[in-house]
Amino acid sequence: MAVNEIVRMYEDLNRALKKPVEKRSWVMVIDVRRCxxxxxxAVSCMAENVCPPGTSYRWVFExxxxxxxxxxxxxxxxxCQHCDNxxxxxxxxxxxxxxxxxxPDGIVVFDYEKLSRSSSAMDAAKKACxxxxxxxxxxxxxxxxTPKLEPYETRTFFEYDRKLNRKKTKxxxxxxxxxxxxxxxxxxxxCVSTCIGRAMYFGDLNDPRSLVSELIRKEKTLRLKEAEGTKPRVYYIGFKDRANISISTPATCQVCHQ
Ligand code: SF4
Ligand code: SF4
Known part of the structure; x- marks a missing residue:
């Protein structure tokens, strides 16, 4: 991805933010040729979201x-694929x-207060995903x-429009x-702004001028486990020469051994 693609994603984003939320449709595109x-x-994501030890919102499967x-x-x-179903x-x-x-913009929202009060809801969600x-x-x-918790672990952070700290997500x-x-x-x-390989794209699928719309139109796309009817919002591109591969999301050791 050239620098101008980053500039373009910022322009796409600013255009989307001028619309009402229900007119936006956020999607992620990942080019596996570039990763x-x-x-x-994953590291930038952990830092952004103050993730606890052994956890990550993001995996890079080999x-x-x-x-x-x-x-x-x-x-x-x-x-998270922000499934539409x-x-x-x-x-x-x-x-x-x-x-x-x-x-309405497609983001699947966890209510931490409600979830933390129902272990059966949390177990059910984990099993279902x-x-x-x-x-x-x-x-x-x-x-x-250690003598004291470091500020990078006790600082406030934001998720789903809420100001949080680790005491609130425990x-x-x-x-x-x-x-x-x-x-x-x-x-x-x-993750998109940090990506070393420039493999990540993000934007509004409702905007035909956006970079993500253009990529999804032009490239052969793949979404993980589409046959399950989950309707994921993460699109993979770059599979042109790997037409016969059967993709399923593989587990890594860390997935089970958090
Ligand atoms: S089921 Fe889909 S929306 Fe829910 S956590 Fe899993 S990937 Fe995200
Ligand atoms: S930062 Fe980019 S290139 Fe590196 S693992 Fe993540 S997606 Fe792949």
């Missing part, structure tokens, strides 16, 4: 297909009404058992929120 697997996006000498290896970053929402809300909601996108905040700190489940606080301040998500 170099350095995990900078995927292989074919055998030597044709072996091909590439990277697939993934986060979200299984987490249906499952959690059976136990706690309104615990998970969907904004086919993308391993949900993590537990058990209240651990990287700097516990005991709940968390996930990517498309950096809603940054979007509403006219900034692209932290």
């Amino acid at each position: 170099v697997g350095d995990h900078a996006c 995927t292989e297909y074919q055998n030597y000498p044709k072996l091909d290896r590439f990277f697939m970053p993934a986060n 979200p299984p987490c929402l249906k499952a959690a809300n059976r136990h706690k009404r309104g615990a998970i909601t969907k904004r 086919p993308y391993y996108a949900i993590v537990d905040d058990r209240g651990d700190y990287y700097t516990e058992n 005991g709940t489940i968390r996930k990517c929120h498309f950096c809603l606080h940054r979007l509403e301040s006219g900034m692209i998500p932290a």
Whole structure:
């Protein structure tokens, strides 16, 4: 991605913010040809959202297909897919009404207060999500058992338009929120702005002039586990030469061993 693509995404974002929220449709596009697997996006996400030890809203999976000498290896970053038909929402809300909601711009919202009061809603959401996108905040700190907790762990941060700190997220489940606080301040998500390989794109699918709309129109796209009917809002591109690969979101050790 050239620098002017970043400028273009900022212009797209500013155009979208001039519209009412229900006219926006946020999507993420990931070009697997460009991802170099350095995990900078995941690190910037952890810092932005003050994630607890062992958790990340974002994984960079390493995927292989074919055998030597044709072996091909590439990277697939993934986060909450902000499904338009979200299984987490249906499952959690059976136990706690309104615990998970969907904004008109597509962002799937976790209500931390409601969720933390219902362990059955949290368990149901985690079990229902086919993308391993949900993590537990058990209240651990990287700097516990040191003379004092470091300010980077105790600072305030913003998710879903709420001002939070780790005391308020302890005991709940968390996930990517498309950096809603940054979007509403006219900034692209932290992972997109940090991406070393310039593999990440973000914008408004309702705007035919936006870069994401153009990419989705021009490229062959793939969405993870589409057959499950979840309607994900994360589109992968760059699979042209990997037509026969059967993609499923693989688990890494960390997914189960948080
Ligand atoms: S990816 Fe998982 S957590 Fe995100 S909206 Fe879909 S089902 Fe819910
Ligand atoms: S920062 Fe970009 S290139 Fe690096 S792992 Fe994340 S998506 Fe891939």
